[in-house]
Amino acid sequence: MSSTLTTNGAIIEVEDLHKSYGALKAVDGVSFTVQRGEVFGMLGPNGAGKTTTVEILEGIRTADSGRAIVNGIDVRRDPRGVKSIIGVQLQSSTFFDELQLSELLEVFASLYHRSVDAKALLHKVELDDKINAYFSKLSGGQKQRFSIAAALVNEPVVLFLDEPTTGLDPQARRHLWEMVKQFKANGTTVVLTTHYMEEAEVLCDRVAVMDSGHIVALDRPDALVDKLLAKGFHKERVERQATLEDVFLDLTGKALRED
Numbered sequence: 046m047s048s049t050l051t052t053n054g055a056i057i058e059v060e061d062l063h064k065s066y067g068a069l070k071a072v073d074g075v076s077f078t079v080q081r082g083e084v085f086g087m088l089g090p091n092g093a094g095k096t097t098t099v100e101i102l103e104g105i106r107t108a109d110s111g112r113a114i115v116n117g118i119d120v121r122r123d124p125r126g127v128k129s130i131i132g133v134q135l136q137s138s139t140f141f142d143e144l145q146l147s148e149l150l151e152v153f154a155s156l157y158h159r160s161v162d163a164k165a166l167l168h169k170v171e172l173d174d175k176i177n178a179y180f181s182k183l184s185g186g187q188k189q190r191f192s193i194a195a196a197l198v199n200e201p202v203v204l205f206l207d208e209p210t211t212g213l214d215p216q217a218r219r220h221l222w223e224m225v226k227q228f229k230a231n232g233t234t235v236v237l238t239t240h241y242m243e244e245a246e247v248l249c250d251r252v253a254v255m256d257s258g259h260i261v262a263l264d265r266p267d268a269l270v271d272k273l274l275a276k277g278f279h280k281e282r283v284e285r286q287a288t289l290e291d292v293f294l295d296l297t298g299k300a301l302r303e304d
Contacts, residue, residue, distance in 0.1 A: 056081040056203060056234050057102065062111035064097050071097040072108070073258035079203075084225060084235040086245040086266075089255035095238055096207070098255070102236070103205060104128050116202050129157065132201030134192050134209055142181035146172065146191060149180060150198055157199040170194045170224060171301070186217035186301065193224065203234045210244060215290050220301050222247055 057079035064072040072094045079085040087095040100106040102113055104124030113120040115127045140149055147163040154161035167173045170190040175183065183191060189209060196204060206225070210218040225248050228235055239245055245252050246266045254262040254269075262269055 054081045055079065056116050057085075057236070058112070058114040059098070059102070060112040062098065062101065062113060063109045064094075064101065064106065065109055070258045072101070075111075075255075075258070075260055077253055077260060077263055079234060079236060080250075082229065082232050082234055083250040084229050084237060084248050086249035086252035087236065087238045087255065088240075088242075088245055088252050093255040094258040095253075095255045099205060099207070099236065099238060102127075103131060103133055129199065130202050132196035132199065132204045134196045134204075134206045140180045140188075140191075140195075143179055145177050145179055146194075147176045149191075150195060153195050154198045159199060161198050166194050166197060167191075169197065171220075186213050186220075189213060189217070189221065190224070193221075201233070203236060204228060206235060206237045208239055209237070210239070210241065214302065215293055216297070216299060216301055218244075219294070219299060 055078040057077075059078070060076050062072050062075040063070070075094070075098055087099060089095045097106060101108045102115060102120060104120050104127045107124075108121065116130055118126045118130070120127050141152075144152070146167060150161050150163045150166060164173050164176055167176055170193055172187060172190055172194065175187065175191075180188070180191065193204075193206070193209065196206075209225075210221050213221065222244065225235055225237070235248075237245070237248060249266060251263065251265055252269070253260045264272075
């Protein structure tokens with residue numbers, strides 16, 4: 046395993062992390078760093094341990110052993126302190142359907158003892174025209190974008206996004222990619238879990254590939270591809286310059302379609 050970035054400027058440091066559930070070793074000796082301002086991808090099949098690893102970093106689960114530091118805060122010793130400086134994208138089932146978006150943001154901001162400019166926050170995810178809409182009336186893509194707005198109420202230094210584009214149409218998915226790029230441009234560190242390899246290639250500075258509780262590879266996406274090719278890998282089918290998704294977007298446009 047290799048990492049092309051040094052630990053200088055690391056905002057997340059993970060060292061020899063372990064977490065077991067009975068005989069199952071969900072996380073088995075995981076170590077890595079995330080640099081301040083990078084988009085870091087966590088990839089792996091279901092059950093690989095990536096979700097458990099991320100939940101330990103978020104202070105939701107407690108590691109059996111090992112060390113996890115987020116922006117200088119030891120997660121085991123001060124999980125509340127970590128939660129105060131990170132943003133976590135919540136699933137849609139977490140929100141009260143019959144509250145307006147502005148009201149929901151005020152509720153979440155109150156948990157951090159903060160006030161919030163709901164309109165400005167919704168503008169960041171292009172939902173400012175929905176400030177008085179009820180969550181239950183939003184489309185799937187709008188709900189995903191609102192979940193990110195809710196994760197931004199405390200101006201987090203690290204934003205955790207868990208499968209943020211699952212179930213979205215191509216326009217909404219590409220739009221969310223642009224949002225992530227903007228977060229990075231503004232200096233926010235993003236930890237992204239995804240099953241979409243193209244998404245990881247487009248967005249992530251580096252990716253950690255997990256399997257069976259271990260990190261089996263960690264590097265830049267293009268470097269990992271180069272290593273595979275150096276092993277003599279050849280595809281039976283040569284990829285074209287464009288994909289069917291590119292055709293779809295060319296024919297239907299890149300603008301968001303709201304229900």
